[in-house]
Amino acid sequence: MVFLHGGGQTRRSWSRAAAVVAERGWQAVTVDLRGHGESDWSGDGDYRVVSFAGDIQEVLRQLPARPVLVGASLGGFTSMLLVGELAPEIASAVVLVDIVPDMDPSGATRVHAFMADRIESGFGSLDEVADMIAEYNPHRPRPADLDGLRTNLRRRGDRWYWHWDPQFISGTAAFPPIEIIDTDRMNAAVAAILRDRVPMLLIRGQMSDLVRQETADEFLARFPQVEFTDVGGAGHMVAGDRNDIFAQAVLEFLARHVDAG
Template identity: 75%
Template structure:
C-alpha cells in the first residue's frame, strides 16, 4: 500500500509534511529523522512496522525535506518538539516515538518537558544526553562542507557519503540519493535549510548540549512510566560504549539493543536488525 502524505500546521504556521503507512486507526509509531535527513530515511523500517499491523508515520522536521523552512530561522529543539506534538494530536493515543539523533533529542524535549503525556513509549536511536561531542562535530562538518556550493553530480554525493561512512558499501543505484537533495541549475544541494546550522545561535538547537537538562528530561519520561529503548550502532562515534554504559547505569530501566556493524545511521546500516528491535519493543509494550 502506498504511503499517504498529510500536512500539519505548527504553532507558528510552518507546514510539517508526513507520510502515513498502514492502518490510520492503528496505534502509531512516529519516526523522527536526524539533522540533515528527511522522512525518506525511514522508508524500509516504516514499511516493516506497517506490515505488522501498526500505523507508521514518518515526519519531515521543519527545515528538512518537504516541510517548510522557518522564516526566522527558528530551529530550536523546543520548536521541533512543538511541531511533532501537533502531528501527534492527529493520531490515536499513546503513540511510540522513534527518534534518531536530532529526532531523539526532539523526543526527549517532547515527552520530557513539553507534553509528558504525549508518547506511550520512546525509542532513542544512537543518541544519549551525554553524546560524544567530537562525533557531533564530525556530523556538522560533513553537513557544512558542501552546504553552500552543492555537488556536481550524484556520483560526487555518493563519494562524499562513502568517505563519511566507510563501513557502509557505496550504493550502486544512485537514484535513492535524490530524495535527500534538490537540483538547482546544474548542481545538487542538500534538501534542508542552511540556517539550521548557520543561523543565529539563539535560534538553533543549542539545547542538545545541555546534558543536565536532557538527563532530567529522560528521568521525567521514565518517572511517568513511559517505556524507553536505546538502539546503538556499535561503530557509532556519537554514542561510544562508555557513553552507553553511563546512560544505562543512570537509567537501568531503559532497554538496550547494540547493533553490530552499524554506525550512527543505524536504520540505514542494518535495517532488518533495527526493525526487529523496534517490533520486539512494540510487542512488549503494546498494552
C-alpha cells in the same frame, strides 16, 4: 508509531523500517522536521529543539492517542523534550536511536563537519555526493543506483544542494538547536519520562562515534529502567545500516510493553 529523523535526514530515511512495522500491524507515520525534506524552512530561523517538539505535538493531535515515538539523533532529542517537558504521557513508549544526552563531542563535530561541507557550493553531480557519503560511511557499500540520493538533494541550476535549510547547520540561525548541548536539561527530560513509567529503549550502532560504548554504559547506569540493544555492523545511521536488526529490536521491545492493536 511516529518516526522522527536525525538532523540532515528526511522522513524517507525510515522507509524500510516503516514498511517492516506496518507489516506487523502498526500504523507507521514518518515526518519531515522543519527545515528538512519537504517541510517548510523556518522564516524566522527558529531551529530550537523545543520548536521541533512543538511541531510534533501538533502533528500528534491529528493521530490516534499515545503513539510510540522513534527518534534518531535530533529526532531523539525532540522526543526527549516533547515527552519529558512539553507533553508528559503523550507517547506510550520512546525509542532513542543512537543518541543520549551526553553524546560524544568529537562524534558530534564529525557529523556537523559532514553536514556543513558543500552547504553553499553544492555538488556538480550525484556521483560527487555518493563519493562524499562513501568517505563518511566507509562501512556502507556505495550504491550502484544513485537515484535514491535525489530525495536528499535539491537541484538549482546545474548543481545539487542538500535539502535542509543552511541556517540549521551553519550557525547563522537566529534560534539554533542549542538544547542538544544542555546535558542537564536532557537528562532531566529523560528522568521525567521514566518517572511517568513510559518505557524507553536505546538502540546503539556498535560502530557509532556519537554514542560510544562507555557513553551508553554511563547512560544506562544513570537510567537502569532503559532497555538497550547494540546493533553490530551499524554506525550512527542504525536503521539505514542494519534495518533488519533495527526493526526487529523495536518490535520485540514493543511486544513486551505496548499493544499494537
